[in-house]
Amino acid sequence: MKAEDRRELILTAAMGVFGDYGYVGTTTDQIARAAGVSQPYVVRMFGTKEKLFLEVLHRALAGIFAAFDAVLAEESELPLERRLGLAYFGLLAQHGLLLSLMHSFVLGNEPVIGQAARAGFLEVYNYLRDAAGFSAEQAQEFLAQGMLANTMIGLRMTDWVGEDPRASELLESCFPGKLPMVLELGDLHRPGGK
Amino acid sequence: MKAEDRRELILTAAMGVFGDYGYVGTTTDQIARAAGVSQPYVVRMFGTKEKLFLEVLHRALAGIFAAFDAVLAEESELPLERRLGLAYFGLLAQHGLLLSLMHSFVLGNEPVIGQAARAGFLEVYNYLRDAAGFSAEQAQEFLAQGMLANTMIGLRMTDWVGEDPRASELLESCFPGKLPMVLELGDLHRPGGK
DNA sequence: GTCTATACCAAGATAGAC
DNA sequence: GTCTATCTTGGTATAGAC
Secondary structure, three states, X not given: OOHHHHHHHHHHHHHHHHHHHHHHHXXXXXXXXXXXXXXXXXXXXXXXXXXXXXXXXXXXXXXHHHHHHHHHHOOOOOOHHHHHHHHHHHHHHOOOHHHHHHHHHOOOOOHHHHHHHHHHHHHHHXXXXXXXXXXXXXXXXXXXXXHHHHHHHHOOHHHHOOOOHHHHXXXXXXXXOOHHHHHHHHXXXXXXXX | OOHHHHHHHHHHHHXXXXXXXXXXXXXXXXXXXXXXXXXXXXXXXXXXXXXXXHHHHHHHHHHHHHHHHHHHHOOOOOOHHHHHHHHHHHHHHOOOHHHHHHHHOOOOOOHHHHHHHHHHHHHHHHHHHOOOOOOHHHHHHHHHHHHHHHHHHXXXXXXXXXXXXXXXXXXHHHOOOOHHHHHHHHHHHOOOOO
């Protein structure tokens, strides 16, 4: 296999593991095993764990913009907020995409990663304001809902559906009409999830 | 000094450091230095880093409920959501309180901490629904705004006020009328902040 | 292009002195 | 009650073979 393909493989694996355990909590060895290569190879290919994480971050953001662009390009009766929200939920199918971002969002102190995370978040905000044409209030509300959704996934709150009725009630408000899908995808974000 | 007082000192220091660097990213030595004691002493007193973090989590939640209880006990013209929101912002004055929680919210995979984090989050939700009398939608919206506010602090977005007009705009929506206060408190959540 | 072996360092935890 | 010294583990990164 050539380097470019391995790169893809490793990046995908890294996104999943980083999403599950966070930047600091993830070892390059975990990523290597998830990708089916040796630990030194991961480091060799990306230089450092930090650089690898930055690439994952970049990819995650690109994934968001791609999904949103697709929404803006399509015709629909539904209000734009709703459609972008659904597209956002769709990103849960990519293991670790939203959670890697979420982890970066609490690392503002990290000199390199924090900077990238702030810039990335603002890019999303700018997209909502400019490309999507949201007002400041609309964009803020959209992001707030997104952050709560991320939190539900990060907490693995889906594991408590059925056990605690209030957990179900909250999740139903966070993912209106999409709980079944989210529960299914929730399996990804668990130890051992593909 | 007796053990009980040291305990307080260490817990306060630990909350700040955990908030700044997260559970995994924090070393017991950082905490020890922040508290002015030796690293082994921190471990000795709390058993393990994990147990210490769980105590911090417990304290952070207690802080939230104390602040909310005070709001419910007082008379006011303002709507309850607004008053609880302001009380929430007030918690920013306690270094690391909201951010330690936020870090725990993305650690759902951690067997012990994840469980505690989920339970803690649901306690807050239950409080809003029962003690505060919020509807499911009100509680969800309140939490969404809280998670976005936490994210802004975690990202240290306040550092970009003045540099990026969109950062200011977003922060102003997140902390309506309270930006000056938040900017001042933002200094706490920076490397070297007391 | 990918691995094995390993150097090196940082961190949590323990032992035991004072 | 608190410290110094230290054990042990685990994790990033490097060297170098195949």
